Amino acid sequence: MALVTGFDANASGRIASLAGAIAGSERMHYAVISFLSVVSLVALWQFGSMALPSSVLPGPYRVVSALVANVLQGDIFTDIAITLGRIAAAFAIAMAVALLLGFSMALSRTAGIFFHVWIICGITIPALVTILTLYMVVGLNDTAAVLGAAAPVIPVLAINIREGVKGIDTRLIGMARAFRAGRRQQIVSVMAPQVAPMLLASTRFGIGLVWKMVLFVELLGRGSGVGYKIEFFYQMFNMTEVLAYALSFVFVMLFIEVAILGTIERRIFRWKRN
Amino acid sequence: MLQRYSASQDMAADPSDPTGAGRSDRPIVAMRDVGKVFANGTIALSGMSLDVRPGEFVSLLGPSGCGKSTALRLVAGLGGASVGQIEWPTSSYTHAGEPEREISFVFQEPTLMPWATVFRNVWLPLRLKGVSRRAATERVMDALGMVGLDKFAEHYPRELSGGMKMRVSIARALVTRPKVMLMDEPFAALDEITRQKLNDDILRLWGDQGWTVIFVTHSVFEAVYLSSRIVVMAARPGRVIADLPNTLAYPRSGDVRTTADFAAASREVSDVLHQSMDVDAHR
Incomplete structure (x- = not known):
């Protein structure tokens, strides 16, 4: 029966950098989605104002x-x-x-x-x-x-x-x-x-x-x-x-x-x- | 077999004193005919008498609802007995008539404050006594060192495994350097390997710190592995049905679990437990 006793220091470093990369991409994901959310809200408003007279819904x-x-x-x-x-x-x-x-x-x-x-x-x-x-x-x-x-x-x-x-x-x-x-x-x-x-x-x-x-x-x-x-x-x-x-x-x-x-x-x- | 246990009441309790010769006969805590009735009328405990002597490791063993946790909470002063008395013959008493119990409590769950770091959790009992962070640092780090978590002082509980959380809970209990350690099924929710490891930790600390331990468990093997004495309880109403000194020699290690003596002791305790449950079933 083989027993794993050692611990690969390089593997530990790789995992740490991978974790950092995942956390970074999570933040990026959050920022992009939030930005798209604001843009789509303003776009909806813009489309609404184009469909109605400006005295009712200005852009x-x-x-x-x-x-x-x-x-x-x-x-x-x-x-x-x-x-x-x-x-x-x-x-x-x-x-x-x-x-x-x-x-x-x-x-x-x-x-x-x-x-x-x-x-x-x-x-x-x-x-x-x-x-x-x-x-x-x-x-x-x-x-x-x-x-x-x-x-x-x-x-x-x-x-x-x-x-x-x-x-x-x-x-x-x-x-x-x-x-x-x-x-x-x-x-x-x-x-x-x-x-x-x-x-x-x-x-x-x-x-x-x-x-x-x-x-x-x-x-x-x-x-x-x-x-x-x-x-x-x-x-x-x-x-x-x-x-x-x-x-x-x-x-x-x-x-x-x-x-x-x-x-x-x-x-x-x-x-x-x- | 029960008689063998009952006849050997003078078995060693102190691991550093295997003959038991140096042990004081004066109990550190004594329950005298204690009963507890809850507000809904349930009789949780009836006529329980128990002397616990300094240096003993006493396990309260029994099925759910037998009042073992209630007995422990009464000893801790968390609620009063409905009848009977709990005495602390070796303790001094305050002006208010309260015994100055040097006790600590380890709960079934780690009950850590999730918003506080490991350090602040362990510091809590000292902080409640007015000890500043600076004055407490050495003792807190000592306690964490004893459970092997001194490198995790600034971590939050959510960053720890179940076993590590329980270790923090033990460190919090031992930071006040208590004489009596009360433990309420502390390892019931842990996996078997972690549980065995923490059992060894507790035995080591008991030997090193000179505690008296009252340990509630529903595991026969845990009780036999740890205790110098096993008090078996039955339910409806909660009561003591047997008081069995454990003849296995200290120090004990994991190897003890595979010996014939351990198996025999476990079988005897198990038989008593089953007898108590049979009695319950016919009541």
């Missing part, structure tokens, strides 16, 4: 030119800043309430049963009704706008957080207890790192929902912000400006998503990377 070149003109003029930044401020406030409120609800529903059976009905009602009531009711109750002001943008998001976020907390690996908590970890140590050392990925995912999800709601509340009852401007230009039948304002905010949100949240994710979740 990408025309919209981007209008956006550049707005940026050079500078007024657009005021509207973006106002909308971003409302998004930040609405998101902070929605996240705080959703965290409270999500954690209590996951950790307490009584709270889970009690708030279940609230959550179902919250999900089924149309956002439009919530926003209009808040404008009537609180008044046509920024407080009502922010609350109106936050309220419809809370139930969805709370469910997300509840499921995330329920997914905590209790074996790790048992392990920490076996090593005599106190309650606070268990939370800091074992629970918080497990909850962190879910919190980041909820943040992304929440911001994505809140920004749509903020445009909605601005459109319905405010005289400033990107949502108001979109509504204003829509009333003027100026679709080029409608799309230019929408596109400006798409870029802002892409920046928040890719540059800020993406960087945080890469930093914190290095251990997940292959």
